[in-house]
Amino acid sequence: MRKDEAMTVEFLIHAIVRQTMILIAQLATLGGGRAPLAQVANQVFVDLVRELERQGVSRKVSADMFGLGLRTYRRKIQRLSESSTERGRSLWEVVLEFIKARGPVTRSEVFARFARDDEAQLRAVLRDLCESQLVVSIGPASKARYRAATEEELADLRNNQSAEGYDDFLVALMYREGPMTLEEIAGHAQVEVGMIEAPIERLVASGRIQTTVEGGVTRYRAGALVIPLGASSGWEGAVFDHFKAMVSTILVKLREGETAQADDRVGGSTYTIDVWKGHPLEDEVLRTLGRIRSELSDLRKRVNEQSGDKKPKEYSRVVVYAGQCVIPEENT
Known part of the structure; x- marks a missing residue:
């Protein structure tokens, strides 16, 4: 390059x-909420490191890409990926386990138990566990004690999640990433396995996802993902699916290393069209997304009718994504 x-x-x-x-x-x-973000920066670093390694980039080269010495780079990975007190396990995991076993516990007791770990990182983990509602903070901040959420509290949390489209998000995840084990699904969703067991059972029972067992390992997959227009829930799954489709298209195009051609089978195009009230083509432009949706829905229906159950072992999955936004502008 x-x-x-x-x-x-x-x-x-x-x-x-x-x-x-x-x-x-x-x-x-969104909606005045405040989703927990304490671990996002660390998650970005760890996920980026893992993806670089998956693509065959050595740690020495990765360290240089991050502007870090190899030793510092390795220490940072270790600090963010596992507890220094308990090797091989994430700090988030062992802190939650400690609170479950010993709670209610004070912050000082947590710091003492994980004395080899960074205090700032421990504070971030405690904050994330509380914001995720897996741990409950009792008392004023200066004298707070921490306990694990009860089964009843976790059940309420699961019910709230499903009411907000959690099921659709899980289906979208398995449709694009499956087949996956429970542990893999939980890892992608950044939650404990126990948090997804009930929704997964519900989705299997309803037929929205299917299971396969190989070598004693159960994996889950979704054969279809349909979130109806106007649905009051499920937008989370739709957003993830659209974002995943866009990223996948860009990745395939980058790997092929080809410039755009008129007859491309892989690629994307963005069009910006300025119209205004009374413009002769205003209505036609604004209805573009509706036309594309209608055409693609009809095409998918005809393909499914022709295919039936005759799908061979090897086939091509064509993913088409479409989006449109209208941005108010004014001349200056």
């Missing part, structure tokens, strides 16, 4: 990160 190309890619990365942060901030504060 030439120096000018490397700079352009760097600018692109910064721009994508910026737009992604805007999206995360909007989701985190």
Whole structure:
């Protein structure tokens, strides 16, 4: 890669990160809510490290990409991926286990138990556990004691999640990433396995997801994902599915390394059209998304009618995504 190309890619990365942060901030504060974000920065680093390793990038090269010495890089991975007090297990996991076994406990008792771990990281874990409602803080902040949520409280949390479209999100996850084990689903959703067991059982019973057992290991998959237009819940799954489709398309195009052509089977296009009240084509432009939805729904229906149950072992999954927004502007 030439120096000018490397700079352009760097600018692109910064721009994508910026737009992604805007999206995360909007989701985190939607409807006046305050979603827990304490672990997001650390999660971004750890997930990026894992993806680089999955693509065959050595740790020495990865460390250089992050501007860190190899030893510092390894220490940071270890600090964020596992507890220094209990090797091989995440700090989030062992702190929750400790509170479950010994709670209510004070912050000082948590710090003493995990004395080899960074206090700032411990505070972030405690805050995240409380905001996730897996742990309950009792008393004023200066003298707070922590206990694990009861089964009744967890059941209420699960019911609230399903009411807010949690089921649709899980179906979307398994449709795009499956087949997956319970542990893999929980890892993607950043929750404990116990938090998804009831929703998974409900989805299996309703037929929305299917199971396969191989070598004694149960995996879950979704054969279809349909979130009706106008549905009052399920938008979370729809947002994830749209974002995943867009990212997958860009990744495939980057790997192919080809420039855009008129007859592309993989790619994307963005069109910006300015219209105003009374413009002769205003209505036609504003109805573009509706036309695309109608055409693609009809095409999918005809394909399904022709295919029936005759899908062979090898086939091509064509993912088409469409989006439209209308932004008020004014001339200056």
